Amino acid sequence: MKVNSEERRKYQIVVAFFLFFITVLSAHAQKSNDVYVDKNGIMRWGKTNEEVHAFGVNYTVPFAHGYRAAKKKNISLEKAIDDDVYHFARLGFDLYRVHVWDCEISDSVGNILNNEHLKLFDYMLKKMKDRGMKFMLTPIAYWPNGYPEPEEKTPGFATKYGKDTCLTNEDAIKAQENYLFQFLNHVNPYTGIAYKNDPDIIAFEISNEPHHQEAAEKVTAFISRMVKSMKKTGCGKPIFYNISHSIHLADAYFDAGIQGGTFQWYPTGLGSGHELGGNLLPNVDRYSIPFANNPKFKKTGKLVYEFDAADIGRSYIYPAMARSFREAGLQIATHFAYDPTYMADVNTEYNTHYMNLVYAPQKALSLKIAGEVFHRLPLYKNYGSYPANTSFGDFKVSYEKDLAEMVTEREFIYTNHTTTTPPAAEKLQEIAGWGNSPVIKYQGTGAYFLDRIDAGVWRLEVLPDAVWVNDPFGQNSPRKKVAVVNWREWPMTINLSDLGANFKVKGINEGNMYWVTASGKTFAITPGTYLLTGENTAAKISPAARWKNINLNEFVAPRSSVDKVYTLHKPLAQLSEVSTWTLQATVVTPTPAHAVEVYIYGSGWRPEVLPMEHVTGYTYSVTLPEKFVKVGMLRYFIAVKSNDVCTTYPSAVEGKPADWDFYGEPFVIPVTAKKTAIYLFDAATDASDLSRQWLRSSMVVPLAEPGKAELQVNVNRLFEIDPENKNAEVIHDYSMRYFFGDKISGLKSGLPQAKKLVFRGRALNENPCKLQLALVMKDGSAYGGVITVGVDATEYSINLSELQNVKLVTLPRPYPGFLPYFFKPSALCDFDITAVESLQISVGPGIAVSELQSKHGIAIESIRVE
Template sequence: MKLLRILLLLPLLWSGFSLPASAQQKPAAGVFVDQQGVLRWADSRQEVALFGVNYTAPFAHAYRAHRAVGADLEQAIRQDVYHLARLGVDAFRVHVWDVEITDTLGNLQPNEHLRLLDFLLAELKQRGIKTILTPIAYWNNGYPEPDTGTGFSSIYSKAEAYVNPRAIAAQERYLTQFLNHQNPYTKRLLRDDPDIIAFEVCNEPRYHEPKAQVTDFANRMVRAMRATGLQKPIFYNIAENYAVHEAILDADVDGLTFQWYPQGLVSGHALRGNLLPYVDQYPIPYRNDPRFRRRAKMVYEFESADVLQPIMYPMMARSFREAGFQWATQFAYDPLAIAPYNTEYQTHYLNLAYTPGKAISLLIAGKVFRTIKRNQQFRRYPADSVFGPFRVSYREQLSEMNTDQEFYYTNTTRTQPKKPAKLQHLAGVGSSPVVTYGGTGAYFLDRVAPGVWRLEVMPDAVPVRDPFETASLRKVVTSIRWNEQPLRVQLPDLGSTFTLRGLNPGNRAQQQAQDGALAVLPGSYLLSVRDQDAAQWTTQAARVGVLGLSEYVAPLPTPDQPVAQPLPTVLSAPPAQATAGQPLRLQVQVAGAGPQDSLLLVAQHFYGRTRRLPMTRRSLTTAESTVPAELLYPGLLRYWVVVKPQDKSKGLPTLTFPGSVPGTPRDWDFYSPEHWEVPIVAAGSPLPLFRAAHDQRRVEVRGTENAFSGWADYVTTPAGEPALRLTVPVAKAGAGTAEPAPAVSLRAYFADQLPGRAGELAGAKELLVRARTSQPGARVQVLLVTRDAAAYAAPLTLTTEWQTVHIPLSSLQPAPMLITPRPYPGFLPLHFRPATQPAQLRLTDAEVLQVVADGPAVGSPLHVDLESVWLQ
């Protein structure tokens, strides 16, 4: 009887224990994993290489925020998917917030969140974007607000989810119902939709030993999924729990998933300096394990968090391909409706309209990912910053792709397109030898036919606040301006007198170029040679690839006012100091001021002379003026910027910044106390690199997140001045790490603090450090890092008394740079050293200070208190 029961159960057991796709007689629909661990298209047998984003509008904060700002979620999704297609995205992944679409038993709940996910998947399908879904997120839905989810993930923690029988049963039930769910828009079961090419079981689980329990859980989830009839590859996270990675290597899965946050998360401000070494490589410790090699590799999330520089994504894509990945999706693309505020995960910020340079870098990164061969090896940075048709430059803040048919750039470039006559696609920010543009938004040119091009121009994006500070839907961080901007196009088949015609609804623009030049507002346009019959390209049905020629999506001006009457804003970042007796150039960012509006700099030596200085507009969004030397004697310089509208008939007032206050500082009733200020110091005074009293919001202070990890705090000196305290804990018995790591460190970018004293850098001879330690003999190191990521270090010998330590700059020796904030996942390298570097530091190239505390802590935690670091 027992044998009969076993025989009867065999078909059910076999359906649960289906072989990996690599061993199946018939490949799974769409893609399969071959015996070498390569993900291939089932029809062509070609390798898969897909690159894209995560996007979360149907769930959690993104869903609630859309409601809060009054956005139509379906329309918002359509608009965002259009922009993703515009950027060449062909991969989408999201960890589904199961807590919002299940009950506590794991039953699928048909509701608005699930419907919007279905709608999103249908929209992605129409644009040819492939999907991998992660059904289990393990997150509740609150961040950054209180939790409100009521599904099984609201009662079972990550650590409990794989050991609690009720939690395991809920997950099995949910996976079964989720895969068998029919999308009402596509009429497909999720498990059978050919555009959903694979599934990842769960998002970032939390496991611990014993390993066998982890393997058993993973296999049980796979069996539940296979029991539905699912034939597609199943991926599993291996990067989150390095201590038990063997358990996942032993599991019955087709692929392995990884993430990459190369400089950590949530610094609370924009990270500055050369971070390219952080993304120079992605070495996987177990990459030679046969169990690893026979699995497909996927990056489910990556991001250059807290970084706006448009240079990180292409280098990350190159490193992914070098490591053998076939799928990579950034986390997370910001929905257009809430991108002005960057409230959805403040540490991330990516949107075509609001971060144009970074968005074009994502486009280029996708090209890198699809062009570079899997496992292709590269030299290390900086030697690898030019590869194939790609170039990445920290100094120029430029990512670039240049082939016969495509030319893309993230910033103004002098590079000549390889073959202008053969160009088919161009996209950029700034200007190039082919396009001269006066705005700050992105633009796209696509060849439709000989002598016919589609032009798409995004509005100007003007940063008004650091987008990585604490976020709020009441605080705009990037302003959108619909300015008419000068544009000059020099494409061989268009000539110099081409015509322009508006394409998007409501765009009735018609112009004829003179010497290739015209003026454009945001929109989509058809450019054609004068004698070309372009009528066929102005119909609603006309398309280029997956994009309709007449399609156009862009946000309204910020604030939502008529285009002709945006209120101006002005931003300035005053230098930390300026040298007495030397003229000082001050530059500001401007939004909303028309080209004919006048800008004045009002400069005053505190309680002394005041000068009104005209400002020169370098572009519609930047202006500058030079304060004369006669005002720059030792003391304090205060300054304001006055914006005077040229057209008084519009009723716009004269405004003074900071504060956007009516009137000017010289008016008798000007009441605002706000101003910008710059200390003026005598030549030869110490140059500040770090001051604990001023720089709390500018620096990165982190432990290395291991058994020896330290932490930081701010304390006061006996004189009552703030000091940064680096704390090293006492090492635990038996603790250790794969790579020796310092406990805690300070990283301070200082290059933007010294432009007012740049002429004095070359004369500095020593580094002055005001500090103390609680335990003599502590290993503390101070480093200066250059723009080319070459580090030079010296030991910092401290006592228990406050003292100023003098370190001759000549004593700094080449040394590895500490990669801090700490990269994630934790197996990635903590140090970087270029293959070659000059023997001596060139101080004029230095931009980053690092102070590193290693310990040891004897008997009690070790404290290193740091008040200031100066050059003299």
């Protein structure tokens, strides 16, 4: 058919209009999918106008140390991502965030490099999308890629200029503009969608923790340029900026065209080097934002890009953090950082953090509950202060029980042994837990999940046992295991009317041929995935069927890593003479132990043998009779027989202590008379475990007397201006805290007789120094008094009856630094010496105003009660 030029022109106009119309419709549809921030600063979904709730994790496998660790172990990174993303689904995470290592995917002028790092990142996003997860991406990290290893030479602009220069140098700024433009336009080859158009990307945060130090107008100009480079792509998603650093520049941030601000929270500081003890709920009582009443801030969206209770191994704290975030108006939060399973046994990525479903099951379940808190609690609702706020909505936390719970008619999730009974067990649809509850009894130390698929049909998933064999927050190395997993068979009892007493248990994950009928609700179980059906019920669903965001027969867990005997037992620092005492140990063996025995020395030169009884899981115990718990040195060994080999601890020597050629050293506990003084702090042994802000002018100095030392603390200024919060309240105080709860656990019988608190030490700099000593109880109440310490080393005492309520300092100091310095409980309890667990030592209280600017120094040798 011949077409003349006029018809061709009309045809081209029609086609052009049609394409334009489709483009407009597509853009409109896309725009309606994007999250927007309303006039009240609430993020809402474009299509439904519903409030955004999202909760999840940071996870770094495509980059830096995580990437290199997998390569060194010849691990498939795609398979590793698949495995961990499945666990994200089991934990209910629906959000992912990461600061992309721009140094690995860009060149020095900001061009995107389509390399393996970016390919893996795109693959991971696709796999997360398949599980229903959303994203908040931070394109610029500014970090080099080395930590904790030496830095590598990388091609990016951040490598060339460094973080500080990236914020001020014109060529570096141009490189970032170019990079951001290309990053948002990058098309994920696994989805075929550019990041700017991906409906599952909620928002972009420009960069990670920029730490601006310039004048406000320059900061505004810098951020505005970043925003414009991103908006130039046509991206309609909210653009966020970190506003929790350099908060004196808050207005400069709000004036730069951003739609939201990002925050982080490390309420227990970072890098303690050991697991923290004591009640840290006061540290997470409230997330107070200094500029919360700023009208500009009220119009911006609010999210948390990183949070963690660092160096805490317990499971009670995350839901309380989520509650405080919701009270502050925060809609999105991501924990930092989830350890890739292939390296979680050594925890080398960030040794101050530890999170993994397999290796840290109780913490992971706590994070699962925190996610539910984020999705269910209303914004800005206040639940009071600790300890009144330990119950909120469907949630409870308990420091004393190391327990977090979510209890509704349909869900029952718990992180530790619990006696809580669900209000309507017959209506339950989901159970997830660790340990024993009225619904499930289980001796294993892994997490389990029980989900109702249909009437009388449940899916059970049991993960292998996890045991921490070293402090995961210490000095870590690929050559040092901090945790092991063990595949063991344990009895499990499930008490659900929907299943009855004699339900059927069938393995459904790959290679799992297990089949058994429960007897009286109890059956033996090993790690895997199972279909449970009531006695007269037939499952109508295929084991391979899709259910929610998983397949029924999915299961991911590393194989057993217990290749030797682990006997975990820390002898008491001291023990009071008592009538009887129970000794406990955790014993992990490749196969069940044949015998665990204590070889203990009494009056004779040969040890006596006492069998230890299996209590539950890997716990063994024996009660020592009175004849062994006498004043003197209690010396004993623990011998474990497994596979016809006996290994004796603490030296891990093969053989028994009664053998003629045995050469191991025993555990030793000093046993003292009941009226002996109880030492709460000794500088020679305890100084390294103090929670305090680092001082260059502080050191531990040995004394002439063997085994004695003093901690010298010289405070040049009691108040230092915080460059991140230049308008902070002026507080003249330097405080330290020491948790002694474990140290004195064998001496508690002597606490009720204590009458005074005794300090031994001296003042430095030839000037007397006022010092406040306070005893902190388990509920966060602090009672103390001030002494004036002279320049000569001697003892000073305060009668316990004279102690007054004093301010509790939140230690370790939270980050960001604008968070409250002091904690005030909702109710004041009377002082109870039997409830004390920590010591607070403060320089500042009692010092005259005229002397606050002076240098103050103290040397601490010991603190005791007697």
